Amino acid sequence: MQFGVFTVGDVTKDPVSGRTLTEGERIQQMVTVALKAEEVGLDVFATGEHHNPPFVPSSPTTLLGFIAAKTSKILLSTSTTLITTNDPVKIAEDYAMLQHLADGRVDLMMGRGNTGPVYPWFGQDIRNGIQLAVENYALLRRLWREDVVSWEGKFRTPLEGFTSTPRPLDGVPPFVWHGSIRSPEIAEQAAYYGDGFFHNNIFWPADHTARLIQHYRSRFEHYGHGAADQAIVGLGGQVFMRKNSQDARAEYRPYFDHSPIYGGGPSMEDTMEQTPLAVGSPQEIIDRTMTFREKFGDYQRQLFIADHAGLPVKTVLEQLDILGEEVIPVLRKEFDALRPAHVPEAPTHESLKAAADRGRALETVSPEVVGLEGTR
Amino acid sequence: MTERTIAVVTAGLTTPSSTRLLADRLSAAVRDQLDGRGTAYRVEVIELRELAHDLTNNLLTGFPSRELGKVLETVVAADGLIAVTPTFSASYNGLFKMFFDVLDDQALAGKPVLIAATGGTERHSLVLDFALRPLFSYLKAVVLPTGVYAASSDWGAGATKLHGRIDRAAAELVDAMSNERRAPVDPYANPTPFEDLLNS
Numbered sequence: 001m002q003f004g005v006f007t008v009g010d011v012t013k014d015p016v017s018g019r020t021l022t023e024g025e026r027i028q029q030m031v032t033v034a035l036k037a038e039e040v041g042l043d044v045f046a047t048g049e050h051h052n053p054p055f056v057p058s059s060p061t062t063l064l065g066f067i068a069a070k071t072s073k074i075l076l077s078t079s080t081t082l083i084t085t086n087d088p089v090k091i092a093e094d095y096a097m098l099q100h101l102a103d104g105r106v107d108l109m110m111g112r113g114n115t116g117p118v119y120p121w122f123g124q125d126i127r128n129g130i131q132l133a134v135e136n137y138a139l140l141r142r143l144w145r146e147d148v149v150s151w152e153g154k155f156r157t158p159l160e161g162f163t164s165t166p167r168p169l170d171g172v173p174p175f176v177w178h179g180s181i182r183s184p185e186i187a188e189q190a191a192y193y194g195d196g197f198f199h200n201n202i203f204w205p206a207d208h209t210a211r212l213i214q215h216y217r218s219r220f221e222h223y224g225h226g227a228a229d230q231a232i233v234g235l236g237g238q239v240f241m242r243k244n245s246q247d248a249r250a251e252y253r254p255y256f257d258h259s260p261i262y263g264g265g266p267s268m269e270d271t272m273e274q275t276p277l278a279v280g281s282p283q284e285i286i287d288r289t290m291t292f293r294e295k296f297g298d299y300q301r302q303l304f305i306a307d308h309a310g311l312p313v314k315t316v317l318e319q320l321d322i323l324g325e326e327v328i329p330v331l332r333k334e335f336d337a338l339r340p341a342h343v344p345e346a347p348t349h350e351s352l353k354a355a356a357d358r359g360r361a362l363e364t365v366s367p368e369v370v371g372l373e374g375t376r
Numbered sequence: 377m378t379e380r381t382i383a384v385v386t387a388g389l390t391t392p393s394s395t396r397l398l399a400d401r402l403s404a405a406v407r408d409q410l411d412g413r414g415t416a417y418r419v420e421v422i423e424l425r426e427l428a429h430d431l432t433n434n435l436l437t438g439f440p441s442r443e444l445g446k447v448l449e450t451v452v453a454a455d456g457l458i459a460v461t462p463t464f465s466a467s468y469n470g471l472f473k474m475f476f477d478v479l480d481d482q483a484l485a486g487k488p489v490l491i492a493a494t495g496g497t498e499r500h501s502l503v504l505d506f507a508l509r510p511l512f513s514y515l516k517a518v519v520l521p522t523g524v525y526a527a528s529s530d531w532g533a534g535a536t537k538l539h540g541r542i543d544r545a546a547a548e549l550v551d552a553m554s555n556e557r558r559a560p561v562d563p564y565a566n567p568t569p570f571e572d573l574l575n576s
Contacts, residue, residue, distance in 0.1 A: 130573070131573075131576070134573050134574060135574075138574060184563045184564055184567055185568065185573060188567050188568065188569075188570050188573065189570060189573070191570075192570035203437065203438065203439075204438075204439060205439055208439060211564060215564050215567070219567065223570075264436060265432075265433050265436035265437050266433045266436075266437065266441075270433075270441075271437075274437075274439075274441070274442075
């Protein structure tokens with residue numbers, strides 16, 4: 001089981017101090033959070049991609065490349081990479097390059113993006129969102145898997161005899177997750193390819209999330225990648241912890257009440273009841289996170305949103321300390337103890353490479369099926 | 377004939393309200409019609425006032441509270457809908473619109489809807505045809521030809537004419553409910569195979 005943090009990279013006024021970081025400070029803060037995540041033993045750091053204020057991470061591979069140079073273990077990912085408005089050729093090149101520099105510590109989560117104007121800014125139409133995700137990703141897969149690609153589609157200029165460089169590290173493309181909160185088509189896409197499916201459930205009731213995940217699992221089985229409970233599922237989570245539950249709630253409340261997402265809506269208590277938001281003691285956070293397994297089945301990746309809503313960096317780093325020291329060691333043990341042996345871990349570069357080597361040796365099984373046999 | 381369910385959505389802001397009064401008269405007329413035809417039925421009255429906070433929250437969070445979720449399901453499952461609003465600033469009120477904003481935009485497709493409104497004077501009566509009818513047409517409902525508007529004066533000497541309109545609209549609703557509707561499409565039940573998405 002992988003545990004990590006993800007960031008949306010918002011520049012939001014701290015409602016308590018009244019201070020707003022500069023873009024430069026916010027970017028440095030994201031780096032600090034990533035380094036801390038590795039230090040406290042987390043497995044994954046993922047950054048969002050945005051092309052409008054108040055968000056800073058428009059260039060994810062620049063950020064992740066910088067972090068790669070300063071870390072040695074943590075896996076670098078995205079939350080999400082805009083498969084709709086980015087050129088799939090550029091995604092293929094950028095992330096293969098990052099893969100080499102990070103020594104394989106890279107995977108990606110594809111998303112469509114929910115900011116309407118980004119589509120026209122990048123020459124696209126939001127009404128084609130699903131079709132863009134389908135066509136662009138199909139091309140991206142070929143660019144990583146075929147040395148020479150000739151291709152023609154609806155949305156991008158055709159390619160004749162094109163080779164995307166550098167070729168993926170060890171000939172193994174990065175593992176891909178598909179993120180969606182409400183589109184069965186994207187769950188279908190993830191299932192078809194045997195890729196991972198990530199539901200950023202943090203703002204949604206469990207029933208809503210469960211339907212989409214069940215759909216992905218059953219279609220994963222339908223497409224022959226394994227049993228439904230062997231599908232590769234990732235979930236979001238949002239937590240704020242202090243030793244005492246009351247202290248956690250009192251400290252977090254102003255950030256909740258002024259959050260660009262939550263402000264003006266249901267109370268923090270109602271939101272905690274209706275969504276995965278968990279504000280309380282480390283034990284409460286552990287208990288809440290364990291309920292995800294009951295609701296959605298054994299899953300492979302748990303990402304917590306760390307730095308957002310104007311939380312000061314000192315507080316965010318304290319949260320990561322608590323996660324690393326008190327919460328995640330317990331969760332690892334409990335999840336591992338409950339997970340049946342036939343449920344795989346999330347694929348990594350090493351496991352995919354080993355599977356590809358085995359596949360070459362056997363030459364009978366499709367690489368996509370072999371690719372799902374993760375190692376712990 | 378199987379049991380018919382009628383949802384009555386009323387957006388009056390006071391208790392009691394003339395909007396609720398009109399809603400009750402309309403549902404009583406529909407009950408009479410169904411009794412006359414020997415049809416079993418259930419009437420579910422939805423007072424939007426009681427859901428005002430939940431509606432705002434749904435707009436902000438993107439999902440309904442448990443209570444509002446049940447109400448929305450009731451409307452989705454109903455064979456017919458009676459929708460009644462007071463007239464505010466030449467239109468339905470904000471509470472009424474919020475309900476139909478959070479309802480799934482396919483939920484009313486093909487469903488018979490009786491539209492009705494109340495107002496201070498009969499000068500506002502075209503609110504039915506300029507505001508309510510386009511809203512429900514957009515939602516692909518079958519909007520009945522007769523809408524019922526009740527001004528304050530209709531509750532006095534004009535009441536006979538109001539009775540006539542209520543009875544005619546109720547008969548239209550019951551007639552329309554006898555037509556079979558297609559069940560709403562469940563996007564998970566018949567997923568588009570990915571090959572079709574790839575090739576479209």
